[in-house]
Amino acid sequence: xxxxxxxxxxxxxxxxxxxxxxxxxxxxxxxxxxxxxxxxxxxxxxxxxxxxxxxxxxxxxxxxxxxxxxxxxxxxxxxxxxxxxxxxxxxxxxxxxxxxxxxxxxxxxxxxxxxxxxxxxxxxxxxxxxxxxxxxxxxxxxxxxxxxxxxxxxxxxxxxxxxxxxxxxxxxxxxxxxxxxxxxxxxxxxxxxxxxxxxxxxxxxxxxxxxxxxxxxxxxxxxxxxxxxxxxxxxxxxxxxxxxxxxxxxxxxxxxxxxxxxxxxxxxxxxxxxxxxxxxxxxxxxxxxxxxxxxxxxxxxxxxxxxxxxxxxxxxxxxxxxxxxxxxxxxxxxxxxxxxxxxxxxxxxxxxxxxxxxxxxxxxxxxxxxxxxxxxxxxxxxxxxxxxxxxxxxxxxxxxxxxxxxxxxxxxxxxxxxxxxxxxxxxxxxxxxxxxxxxxxxxxxxxxxxxxxxxxxxxxxxxxxxxxxxxxxxxxxxxxxxxxxxxxxxxxxxxxxxxxxxxxxxxxxxxxxxxxxxxxxxxxxxxxxxxxxxxxxxxxxxxxxxxxxxxxxxxxxxxxxxxxxxxxxxxxxxxxxxxxxxxxxxxxxxxxxxxxxxxxxxxxxxxxxxxxxxxxxxxxxxxxxxxxxxxxxxxxxxxxxxxxxxxxxxxxxxxxxxxxxxxxxxxxxxxxxxxxxxxxxxxxxxxxxxxxxxxxxxxxxxxxxxxxxxxxxxxxxxxxxxxxxxxxxxxxxxxxxxxxxxxxxxxxxxxxxxxxxxxxxxxxxxxxxxxxxxxxxxxxxxxxxxxxxxxxxxxxxxxxxxxxxxxxxxxxxxxxxxxxxxxxxxxxxxxxx
RNA sequence: GCCGAGGUGGCGGAACUGGGAGACGCCGCGGACUUAAAAUCCGCUGGCCCGACCGGGCCGUGGGGGUUCGAAUCCCCCCCUCGGCACCA
Numbered sequence: 045x046x047x048x049x050x051x052x053x054x055x056x057x058x059x060x061x062x063x064x065x066x067x068x069x070x071x072x073x074x075x076x077x078x079x080x081x082x083x084x085x086x087x088x089x090x091x092x093x094x095x096x097x098x099x100x101x102x103x104x105x106x107x108x109x110x111x112x113x114x115x116x117x118x119x120x121x122x123x124x125x126x127x128x129x130x131x132x133x134x135x136x137x138x139x140x141x142x143x144x145x146x147x148x149x150x151x152x153x154x155x156x157x158x159x160x161x162x163x164x165x166x167x168x169x170x171x172x173x174x175x176x177x178x179x180x181x182x183x184x185x186x187x188x189x190x191x192x193x194x195x196x197x198x199x200x201x202x203x204x205x206x207x208x209x210x211x212x213x214x215x216x217x218x219x220x221x222x223x224x225x226x227x228x229x230x231x232x233x234x235x236x237x238x239x240x241x242x243x244x245x246x247x248x249x250x251x252x253x254x255x256x257x258x259x260x261x262x263x264x265x266x267x268x269x270x271x272x273x274x275x276x277x278x279x280x281x282x283x284x285x286x287x288x289x290x291x292x293x294x295x296x297x298x299x300x301x302x303x304x305x306x307x308x309x310x311x312x313x314x315x316x317x318x319x320x321x322x323x324x325x326x327x328x329x330x331x332x333x334x335x336x337x338x339x340x341x342x343x344x345x346x347x348x349x350x351x352x353x354x355x356x357x358x359x360x361x362x363x364x365x366x367x368x369x370x371x372x373x374x375x376x377x378x379x380x381x382x383x384x385x386x387x388x389x390x391x392x393x394x395x396x397x398x399x400x401x402x403x404x405x406x407x408x409x410x411x412x413x414x415x416x417x418x419x420x421x422x423x424x425x426x427x428x429x430x431x432x433x434x435x436x437x438x439x440x441x442x443x444x445x446x447x448x449x450x451x452x453x454x455x456x457x458x459x460x461x462x463x464x465x466x467x468x469x470x471x472x473x474x475x476x477x478x479x480x481x482x483x484x485x486x487x488x489x490x491x492x493x494x495x496x497x498x499x500x501x502x503x504x505x506x507x508x509x510x511x512x513x514x515x516x517x518x519x520x521x522x523x524x525x526x527x528x529x530x531x532x533x534x535x536x537x538x539x540x541x542x543x544x545x546x547x548x549x550x551x552x553x554x555x556x557x558x559x560x561x562x563x564x565x566x567x568x569x570x571x572x573x574x575x576x577x578x579x580x581x582x583x584x585x586x587x588x589x590x591x592x593x594x595x596x597x598x599x600x601x602x603x604x605x606x607x608x609x610x611x612x613x614x615x616x617x618x619x620x621x622x623x624x625x626x627x628x629x630x631x632x633x634x635x636x637x638x639x640x641x642x643x644x645x646x647x648x649x650x651x652x653x654x655x656x657x658x659x660x661x662x663x664x665x666x667x668x669x670x671x672x673x674x675x676x677x678x679x680x681x682x683x684x685x686x687x688x689x690x691x692x693x694x695x696x697x698x699x700x701x702x703x704x705x706x707x708x709x710x711x712x713x714x715x716x717x718x719x720x721x722x723x724x725x726x727x728x729x730x731x732x733x734x735x736x737x738x739x740x741x742x743x744x745x746x747x748x749x750x751x752x753x754x755x756x757x758x759x760x761x762x763x764x765x766x767x768x769x770x771x772x773x774x775x776x777x778x779x780x781x782x783x784x785x786x787x788x789x790x791x792x793x794x795x796x797x798x799x800x801x802x803x804x805x806x807x808x809x810x811x812x813x814x815x816x817x818x819x820x821x822x823x824x825x826x827x828x829x830x831x832x833x834x835x836x837x838x839x840x841x842x843x844x845x846x847x848x849x850x851x852x853x854x855x856x857x858x859x860x861x862x863x864x865x866x867x868x869x870x871x872x873x874x875x876x877x
Numbered sequence: 878g879c880c881g882a883g884g885u886g887g888c889g890g891a892a893c894u895g896g897g898a899g900a901c902g903c904c905g906c907g908g909a910c911u912u913a914a915a916a917u918c919c920g921c922u923g924g925c926c927c928g929a930c931c932g933g934g935c936c937g938u939g940g941g942g943g944u945u946c947g948a949a950u951c952c953c954c955c956c957c958u959c960g961g962c963a964c965c966a
Binding site: 271297740825 | 878890959
């Protein structure tokens with residue numbers, strides 16, 4: 045990388061340092077709620093203090109800062125806060141490896157990263173800064189936890205959970221990606237553990253329904269959330285076990301219409317009824333061997349969809365209540381205990397998985413839906429009329445579903461049911477560096493929530509971190525031993541800590557009143573600032589943070605702490621920063637360090653390039669040459685403005701339209717078209733790349749204007765046009781390159797800051813054209829161009845096009861069949877022969 | 878397998894709602910300035926072809942078909958890339 049400083053760059057180092065100091069000293073971006081003004085809450089996902097910011101942060105915060113500064117210029121009272129997602133495993137791992145206390149490590153990182161962010165020149169209200177590891181922050185989370193326990197929204201249970209052997213802790217389902225830990229990529233194993241859960245499933249339907257009411261979210265994020273919630277509607281009913289009165293297997297199906305095609309049924313190997321179905325010791329041994337084999341499979345093996353389905357036939361048989369025929373029962377690894385009832389009816393004719401299993405085990409296949417003529421295939425899942433289905437014959441699938449359910453209800457053996465794929469959020473972590481769970485275990489009273497007035501339950505400082513497994517807090521006697529909040533007797537504290545995703549599920553609310561001490565949230569401040577108008581962050585949180593935050597917001601609403609249903613109105617998911625075709629990573633050696641870049645080129649250049657190289661939602665291909673281009677452009681702006689300072693001195697007049705020369709009018713139109721383009725590009729979809737290219741074109745026009753105007757217009761006209769153009773340029777550049785903009789703004793003689801100036805407005809009179817260029821096509825190919833007066837009618841345009849000499853040449857030997865005129869755009873002359 | 882996004886010059890990327898394909902930037906080439914270089918400024922820069930010059934023609938947005946006066950854009954089929962989900966009954 046060539047980071048050498050070239051000979052005459054503008055003094056960005058001095059300029060950036062100077063303006064950052066001004067912003068810091070004057071608390072330039074401090075805001076307060078003001079009901080008289082419209083608000084805009086602009087938020088970027090806060091960082092984990094890992095040590096240094098990376099290019100992904102730079103991009104994220106550059107995008108956010110443009111939005112914040114732009115909205116401020118548009119007259120909004122803009123809340124733009126920053127803070128730290130400060131609990132988490134890396135701090136603890138660093139402590140184990142290097143012997144630094146997680147608190148020390150975290151705070152040092154925060155100090156360093158805060159300085160880095162300040163060097164980027166972002167317009168944060170630093171008075172609202174918060175760190176989630178602060179007891180004054182997590183105390184409120186503990187309070188809410190207690191209230192969630194009271195309402196059954198937080199509960200403790202023993203269950204099979206995802207265990208990351210490397211992180212030595214439990215993971216929520218959302219934190220497992222294709223069988224691996226989302227953080228360390230270690231293979232996740234199943235483990236039976238007791239832990240705390242948040243009842244997110246109670247909100248499954250609402251979370252799903254609101255996906256249709258978030259038009260400001262990218263469709264793919266909503267799709268991922270919908271898939272994750274995974275609603276399926278169907279029926280549950282009992283299959284009586286033959287010869288065992290009172291014993292039945294409950295199955296769930298989304299296709300009750302196919303019940304007549306059920307030729308066998310399957311239970312998950314872990315199903316609790318399995319034990320009672322075993323006939324003798326020999327079968328017991330076989331079942332145990334099979335279950336053990338299945339249990340040995342890793343999560344990853346189990347997820348491979350196309351491997352053979354293993355099964356064990358039981359001697360017990362069940363009754364298909366629809367056909368009243370006896371069917372065999374199986375245990376099979378393709379049925380999961382964790383979904384539905386852990387048992388299914390198998391309909392190989394209309395379900396491919398059942399078909400595969402039936403083929404392997406030589407089971408009968410009955411078709412219950414008429415196939416379209418000529419259809420070839422295995423299981424059929426399309427539309428059709430019911431056949432081989434008793435009282436359902438002749439019906440469509442939806443009709444048959446309804447009738448089958450009605451029949452089950454009438455017979456009292458089943459009902460319609462909805463299941464969700466979403467599971468409750470497991471929040472217990474067997475690690476130290478997190479918020480303590482405010483629960484006490486008392487021999488007499490059992491599990492007792494801490495009393496609110498004894499909060500916060502402070503995470504003790506002195507702890508032995510060995511990374512050996514087991515919650516480190518369990519070894520801290522002074523923490524564990526306490527008194528029971530209810531009876532005052534001896535009690536032991538819960539030693540697991542909370543998932544750090546809990547802290548990030550409400551930090552955006554706390555920013556509204558970060559020092560409020562009477563409750564978690566100041567209703568007035570939250571009422572004014574929330575919801576977040578624009579949230580910006582990485583797509584990787586589509587079903588993690590973004591789902592948890594929606595859930596937590598709804599919980600807080602139901603606890604009476606807030607009145608809003610959804611936290612984020614508009615969501616922008618930025619693409620990754622990649623280099624040489626791959627995500628930046630140490631192992632690939634393609635990491636670009638923001639510090640080096642800022643030192644070499646200045647923050648404005650780095651910001652500008654990261655916004656210019658691609659639209660925000662797409663991946664950004666980092667290119668050192670491109671950064672140099674951005675730097676070149678800002679130097680061009682610098683030279684342009686500083687070279688004209690003398691000429692601009694004393695010129696204040698706005699150009700008087702009536703007195704402008706033709707060339708002056710043309711130039712002024714360029715200026716105002718640029719305002720329009722930049723504004724539209726930002727407003728429409730944050731297309732900063734095209735906004736910046738429009739500004740670049742304005743600069744090119746200014747360079748061309750200078751020599752061209754020297755002898756064609758008066759000094760007064762030239763001066764007025766130049767001043768307007770230069771001031772417009774600076775104002776438009778303000779959100780993108782704020783330091784340079786402030787410096788130049790001051791140099792052209794202003795005392796008020798750019799960031800306080802209103803956004804420029806295009807002058808409609810400047811935009812008006814008196815002539816327009818019309819493209820003339822013959823048979824769809826461009827053959828000529830003509831200039832006509834603006835507003836010329838179709839007739840006039842047609843006549844002029846047909847009279848055009850070059851068009852005439854093309855029309856020889858051809859007969860004009862039709863002439864299409866699009867006023868203001870083009871003429872297409874359609875010919876024959 | 879299912880869902881989603883996408884495929885445009887040597888590269889990153891533009892193109893309103895179906896109307897001049899390739900804005901802007903990078904790379905490259907040429908010129909000016911300079912003793913020279915860097916920096917800077919100006920110009921050229923999709924491919925093929927005709928032309929001495931001015932100019933002009935043909936092809937071209939992953940491939941094939943279609944709709945239309947006109948398609949990067951709309952419809953159908955196919956190929957490829959990336960992302961998500963993946964035995965969820």
